[in-house]
Amino acid sequence: MQIPCGKLNLLITVDQPGRFKCPPLSDLEQEMEETPDTTEKRIAFIAQGNLDPERASQLLNKIFNAKDYLIVLRAYPAPQQYIDGLYKIFCNLPHGAPISQRCFRALRKAGGETGLLPTGYDFSFPLEKQDTLPRASGGFSDVWKAKGPTGAIFALKILHVTQRDNIRDIKKRFCKEVLIAKLVDNENVLAIEGVQMTDEPKFCIVSEWMEHGDMHTYLKGNESADRVELLLGVVRGLNYLHSIEVVHGDLKSSNVLIDSGGNPRLTDFGLSSVTRNDISANASTPNGGGTIRWRAPELFELSTKAKDEGKAKLARPTKKSDTYSLAMVVIEIFTGRHPFHPHRDEQVIVLLSKGSRPGRPDHQQFTPQMWSLTRKCWKKDPKKRPDIPKVLENLEPGAERANRKNLWTLWNPFSS
Ligand SMILES: Nc1ncnc2c1ncn2[C@@H]1O[C@H](COP(=O)(O)OP(=O)(O)OP(=O)(O)O)[C@@H](O)[C@H]1O
Ligand SMILES: [Mg+2]
Numbered sequence: 001m002q003i004p005c006g007k008l009n010l011l012i013t014v015d016q017p018g019r020f021k022c023p024p025l026s027d028l029e030q031e032m033e034e035t036p037d038t039t040e041k042r043i044a045f046i047a048q049g050n051l052d053p054e055r056a057s058q059l060l061n062k063i064f065n066a067k068d069y070l071i072v073l074r075a076y077p078a079p080q081q082y083i084d085g086l087y088k089i090f091c092n093l094p095h096g097a098p099i100s101q102r103c104f105r106a107l108r109k110a111g112g113e114t115g116l117l118p119t120g121y122d123f124s125f126p127l128e129k130q131d132t133l134p135r136a137s138g139g140f141s142d143v144w145k146a147k148g149p150t151g152a153i154f155a156l157k158i159l160h161v162t163q164r165d166n167i168r169d170i171k172k173r174f175c176k177e178v179l180i181a182k183l184v185d186n187e188n189v190l191a192i193e194g195v196q197m198t199d200e201p202k203f204c205i206v207s208e209w210m211e212h213g214d215m216h217t218y219l220k221g222n223e224s225a226d227r228v229e230l231l232l233g234v235v236r237g238l239n240y241l242h243s244i245e246v247v248h249g250d251l252k253s254s255n256v257l258i259d260s261g262g263n264p265r266l267t268d269f270g271l272s273s274v275t276r277n278d279i280s281a282n283a284s285t286p287n288g289g290g291t292i293r294w295r296a297p298e299l300f301e302l303s304t305k306a307k308d309e310g311k312a313k314l315a316r317p318t319k320k321s322d323t324y325s326l327a328m329v330v331i332e333i334f335t336g337r338h339p340f341h342p343h344r345d346e347q348v349i350v351l352l353s354k355g356s357r358p359g360r361p362d363h364q365q366f367t368p369q370m371w372s373l374t375r376k377c378w379k380k381d382p383k384k385r386p387d388i389p390k391v392l393e394n395l396e397p398g399a400e401r402a403n404r405k406n407l408w409t410l411w412n413p414f415s416s
Helices: 025-034 039-047 053-065 069-075 079-092 098-114 167-178 215-221 227-243 272-277 304-309 319-335 345-353 368-377 388-395 399-409
Strands: 002-005 010-013 141-147 153-159 192-196 204-208 256-258 264-266
Touching: 039 053, 039 079, 053 079, 053 098, 079 098, 098 167, 167 272, 215 227, 215 256, 215 319, 227 264, 227 319, 227 388, 319 368, 319 388, 368 388
Parallel strands: none
Antiparallel strands: 002 010, 141 153, 153 204, 192 204, 256 264
């Protein structure tokens, strides 16, 4: 019988439901002796896909435990084959199994060290841009609307890179961060379709085109939109990301897209770690791409490591800084305006330095409970802010427990 393996729709062949056929370990030891004698050949051997998942896991564990594993990873002569092999193995491993998490970590590490992605991430179909100018431009990218060969419409997000940027570093970080974006599987999160990096140096992310655009624009044209439902969708999406240990890092209404069914879908998660430190911000958005009003106060500080090294790197976003950004998104949802409207970024910095926060939205759907929750979420001390499951529990009584149960049956690549 065959069982589906996550959103990738790969099939694992099993003997009986819930049981994989697996030989005793002694046979396996012997097989390891007989199989090719180097780590890379062993990976290629497993990736041929003839082994059942449990057996592949055992062999893989042996490889990851081998002393030469990291050395091989760094000096591997055919890194693309290595990454493709690992990716193939990863896709065939049972979701949630510790070995699958280990394999994903190895993949991320390989992407970060080599600046490569699995071949399956290449979006190779020709895409025809629909306009002469981009549809929109953010602090670090242009977004184009484009048509594929079958008529499907896609968004092309092309990162701005200039000669001032360290392309090698961007590539490595890009490959490390974008890996997860194709694997996410939640109705409130937008997975990417693939990337185009052929025209080097070009960093282009391809995703489904969301006809309703971002949430900020959507709310402007839809006075009667159900704002509580939108908020719940955003919190569910963020809850999912946190459950798989992904920090969004740049949550704001322009990074929430609205799909054809009116559901919010989070986008651009993790990418802030590429844009924050590696890409020079657009001159027209001098303050880190115009994200200041959503950014938690602790993120304005230099990271401890950077301080030690005398570098100007900012602190890394955390789940708690996402909680802060969520509070600002709440303000956007219930006022239809950016937080701290009508102040300019420069004025917002002054307001933030005085500990100011936006005023209470005057919307009929906005309850006193929501106001109290919002104020907890933007507390200065990150430790005093609630975790996202707690926020969801408050917004959606009773639903959280069911949700958590679902979440833990999902694949969680990062937990140990
Ligand atoms: N898949 C998509 N479908 C439709 N519109 C999109 C899509 N992706 C992005 N956009 C539009 O492009 C705009 C600009 O996106 P972009 O991510 O470049 O900038 P941003 O979200 O404003 O800022 P940041 O660079 O911090 O993410 C978005 O606000 C949205 O309106
Ligand atoms: Mg964006």
